[in-house]
Amino acid sequence: MTYFFEIYGCQMNIAEAAALRLVCGGRGWTEAARAEDADLVLLHTCSVRATAEQRVLGRLGQYAALKKKRRAGGGRFALVLSGCMAARMGGELKKEFPAIDYLMGPRERELFPRILEAEEGSFSAGNFPAGSGEAPSAEKPVFSFASSHLEEGQFRSFIPIMHGCDNFCSYCIVPYVRGREVSRSPASILEEIRLLASRGVREITLLGQNVNSYRRDGTGFPELLGLVAGELARQGGTIGWARFLSSHPKDLSLGAIEVMAANPCFCRHLHLCVQHGSNRILAAMNRRYTREDYLGLVSRLREAMPGITLSTDILVGFPGETEDDLEETLALMEQVQFLYAYMYHYNPREGTSAYKFEGRISGELKRARLARVIALQKKHTASLLKSRIGCTGTALIEGISRKNADELVGRTERDEMLVLPGPASLIGSFVTVKFSSLSGNTLRGTLV
Ligand code: SF4
Known part of the structure; x- marks a missing residue:
């Protein structure tokens, strides 16, 4: 049997898809080069931006047509909608696109072996206890981490350490679709590191929506970094270095910076999402830090690890943003000098608190402001990289x-x-x- 994955969104989706591939491989399924040749297609979706959702809607229409053609020719074809869209709107989508055979939200990955089993013909798909496609309840933060996320033939691997988010930034849909924060046990993280070392992996990235708020079995993020550094040392340098992603400025502790600085196995780069440079907008975004807090962290990081590079996310055109607010963002960028940034303009997401905010900025103005941010970042990237020539x-x-x-x-x-x-x-x-x-x-x- 053959499968084909179409993956949207963040690194967490990429890591989860790697774990799902291992499930397929373990059952003797092979990866098809094209969806047209696969027995099962999985659309692993993202709800963070409306554009990613729209692309998936378009793809669902195409897959519905493909399924009809395959079934007419007597062939088999199963369509799985997984990830954030399955949690956010799976029920509605299944009504609109009956071609979807299975829904599997971000917390329902354990259904996947049963989906494969159903397609292998072990039991009727009609009796399959399909994923609810409902957002998980806050009271039951259940999430099971896979034991390995290594893509075949790769020497870099993600290691998810936590899942979900409790922050409720006012523009973000993630806490609603991925649910509350759940941290993975330190023992299982270290076990995955040992497995990856035995497979010759050279670089790991500890992954989570908000890694700095990791906490499990009395172990916080700084302690976890210490355990990871110790395990890497025990592996005798097989895994050369480690990164972690994403960091939230309100949760990145001085303790974590100290452990990072004391252990050269942690790369001298940090992605620290600032989102905006204006305190007024940061408050409206519910980011719960100020530009001064952010700049203070940057100073600490640079004192502790001279030469460390920083990257970030910047969101412009938030409701109520003025020219002055934008200028503050540009000034913060000037001050920090990010190596690179993921820059985007605000798009309202239904279900988030900012959706109801007044003062929406026109599309034209949002694009014009974003262009200014991108132009400045390009300048900084070029100048930082040029300064490295000769080093x-x-x-x-x-x-x-x-x-x-x-x-x-x-x-x-x-x-x-x-x-x-x-x-x-x-x-x-x-x-x-x-x-x-x-x-x-x-x-x-x-x-x-
Ligand atoms: S920290 Fe904010 S932006 Fe990041 S996932 Fe959580 S709510 Fe979304």
């Missing part, structure tokens, strides 16, 4: 360049993209590189 750094070689088969691509511990000439045998190795020039947003270098 040396450590990088993990990730693969062969798509543009030139004689060149390798990699990423430095500061999260800079890199191209350099070298043999394919270096893929998966840590190398020291001298940076010689800049090509777009990619550093070029040579092996030292």
Whole structure:
């Protein structure tokens, strides 16, 4: 039997899809190169942005047509809608697109082996206890973590450490679809690290909607970082370095910064979402920190780890945003000098508190403001990368360049993209590189 996954959204979805692939592989299913050739298609969806949802709606129409054609020819075809859209609107979608065979919300992953079983013909799909597609209840924060999230042939892996979010930023749908925070046990995280080390993995990323609020069995995030560093040391350097994502400025503690600084296995890069530079807008977003708090954290990080790079998310055009608010965001960007940023403009999401806020900004103005933010960020990225020319750094070689088969691509511990000439045998190795020039947003270098 064959499967095909179409994945939308964040790194958590990518990690979860890797775990689902392992379930398929474990049952003897193989991955099809195209949806048209698969017995089962899984759409792993995202509800964060309306555009991602709209794309999935379009795809559902196409898959409904494909299913009709396959069934008419006597073939089989099952369609699974999983992830955030299944939780947020699965019931409605199933009515609109009866071609959907199964719904599986973010907390219903344990249904997946039963879906495969049903498709293998072990029991009738008609009797299948399909996922409710309902948002999980706040009282029952149930989530089971898979034991491995390693994509076949990869030497980097995500390790989900927590799931869900309690923050309720006023623009964000995540807490409603993924539910309350649930942390994974430290023992199972360390077990996954050992498994990954035995498979030759070189880089891990601890993953969660809000990793800094990790807490389980009396272990908070700083203690977890200490345990992870200890385990990596025990593995004798097999897994060379670790990253973590996403950090919330209100929860990133000085303790976590200290542990990070004391253990060089943690890369000197941090993605710290600021979202906005105006205190008034940060309060309306319910971010629960001020620009001063954020800048204070940046100073602490840079004192503790000189040379650390920072990246961020920036959301412009929030209801009520004025020109002055935007200027404050641009000024904060000037001050911090982010290496890169994910920049987007606000789009109302039904079901969030900001949906009812007055003072919506017109589409034209939102796009114009976003363009100013993007232009400034481009300038900062170019200037930070240029300042690295002539320096040396450590990088993990990730693969062969798509543009030139004689060149390798990699990423430095500061999260800079890199191209350099070298043999394919270096893929998966840590190398020291001298940076010689800049090509777009990619550093070029040579092996030292
Ligand atoms: S911290 Fe805020 S933006 Fe991030 S997932 Fe939670 S509610 Fe959404």
